[in-house]
Amino acid sequence: MEEQPKGSEKQEKTPEELQKELAEQKQTQGEEPPQTPQEPEEEIKIPDQKRKNRKWWWIGGAVAILCIAVGGTIFALDAMSGSTPQRVMQQYFNHWEKEQYDQMYALTSEETKQSVDKKSFIKRHEDFAKTLKQESASFTMKTPADEKAETIDFSGIYKTKDIGEISFENKGTLVSDEEGWRLQWSPSLIHPDLEEGGQVKVIQTPPGRRGEIKDRKGDPLAANRERVAIGYIPSQVKDRDQTIQALNDAFALDPEKLTKEMVEAEKEDPFQFVTVKTVEGTELKQVKEWEQLPGISVRDNSLRHYPQKDLTAHVTGYIRPITDEQLEKRKKDGYEKGDWIGQSGLELYLEERLRGEPGWRTVIVDADSKEKTVFSQKESTDGEDIQVTIDLSTQRQLYRGIQQDKGGGVALDPATGEVLAMVSAPSYDPNKFIQGMSQAEWQYLSGPDQPLANRAKIPYSPGSTMKSITSAIALETGAITPDTSYNTDEGKWQKNTTWGGYFVTRVDNPGGGVDLAKGMAWSDNIYFARVGLEIGEQRMIEFLKKFGFDEEMDIPLGVSPSQYSNDKKLENEILLADTAYGQGQLLISPLHLATMYTTFANEGSMVKPQIIMEDGKVTPEMWKENIVSVETANKVKDLLEGVVTQEKGSARDLRTDGVWLGAKTGTAELKASKDDENQRQLGWLAWMAGKESPDKQPDIVVAMMVDEVQDRGGSHYIFPAVKQMLKERY
Structure with a gap:
């Protein structure tokens, strides 16, 4: 409470005075106003009336502030509403x-x-x-x-x-x-076109024609046989009776049946295309006339056709209607039930390029789902035609050699990496997936011979064709020289007794010391087992990776990577020795083997295989640069030539007049144990050839494999087909 000076009388202050006093106190930032010093006397309380006046002053002030605030709010709301x-x-x-x-x-x-x-x-x-x-x-x-x-x-x-x-x-x-x-x-x-009761629909229209696949000369491998579907879309039918009459007049169809089908289609999905008739051949001339009929729609309904049938089946692959599982994954890409989609080969791996883009129609429909207005649309587009590097002449020659067997083969141009041929047997006719197949045909496709499998891209045990790679690694690392010799007369060998009962064996040879050239020509397993141990685990793995092992190939065919062991190690000496001559856990596909052999035609660099031509050509590209030196690459090429030219060379029977040829045979033994007599054999032949000339430059590199050649001459089983191919080519 305030203290009053002695002897002073209490006087009430007016509201104006109180307001002035409050303002003065505010100006002095809360300081007490100066007082005249007086002796303190008794405390005097402010009368109730004075408190009432102060109360009214506060109320008046609050009202004033509230009025300002409300006025401001009203002003703000007015501003928000817009004047x-x-x-x-x-x-x-x-x-x-x-x-x-x-x-x-x-x-x-x-x-x-x-x-x-x-x-x-x-x-x-x-x-x-x-x-x-x-x-x-x-x-x-x-x-x-x-x-x-x-x-x-x-x-x-x-x-x-x-x-x-x-x-x-x-x-x-x-x-x-x-x-x-x-x-x-x-x-x-x-x-502006949207009325009460109407709604907007975005309706997908089918993609345009699927792109065709053609060989390097433009001949079709996967083509489209022109066909057109005539029908209607219920939502676009303005007058049902008129449309039914037009269809009846054009195609002599049953009006009663048409009416029933149209009513059912309207209920099921008013935006679906309903096919009434499919036409092809000479009837296609009338399509423009039919398009003018009321309520009638026309759609491309071309049939996929594979003119080369089984010859190029594993290159092109095939298409089939999309499965429910595929649709679940692809729906976001515009696929619908009933669409056709690539299932294997280039049809699968180039699906995005081959398939056209679907179109879209944005329409306004009324309450009866009848289209009133199309206010936006995007036309569908055709797929892209793809030209591939396949040469049909080379394809036929290579396929002929394995057609009656189980096997695969690849031919490459070593300078460009172009895949000239890719074959697999047994094969199949991809047209059956379009036209339909019998129960017997389906059983054949799903049977134990697995005709749908592309053996040209599947890794197998390569047998002695691996010895060329081992030779290159050994020479490049200095593990051996061309003159390094071993005596293998005993016919079997083990490093020491720690190998137990395991021995490496060889085929018969003339005897005496074996150097690198003889070891290659005679395909001596003992020689290369010993070379593998000289190379050692670390250097062997290092160079195998340089040759592309454990790495996917950049080619749109889904090629499985080659491997040198199951656990990416070669710690076991027996495994290392077996790997060096092409057995053990080593697996290589024909495509990768042919690619590795291009290293010896390209002065130590390995070309990148390519199967797609852009603007009618391929831009050559090396997959692995300078894997080995020029000297090493040329030496291995000479060794391959020696396999053909040496007196006891394993490929001597392939000599052909006017042809320079280098080759390596291989027979991979697949059996449960070393002593298992019921072995299965894979016959391999890797070769490169060109017209005979001083530079010995090949224009083709081939890797072929035929399964189950036991009792049929091993790798020599392939020789007659290769010999004929060389004569035809050169």
């Missing part, structure tokens, strides 16, 4: 572009709110955006001459994921009600 129709319209657009549909609803008229509740309003806009896969919306208002104009023109753009931009011109009407200017809303504000 003109233009401001309200612009604010509505701002909310729309941010997808703030609830705030848009707040700016609609009372009449709108009585006819459309907030939840329905928001859902209508959300459904519209979702159907279009809308990414953004933007609106531009056209400023009217009169800022009080109640009707305002504007333009809008919807940017969508699949069909691009949808642009339109529209107008909005505003009315003045208790809340100020408000928008008179109807569905046509979303798009």
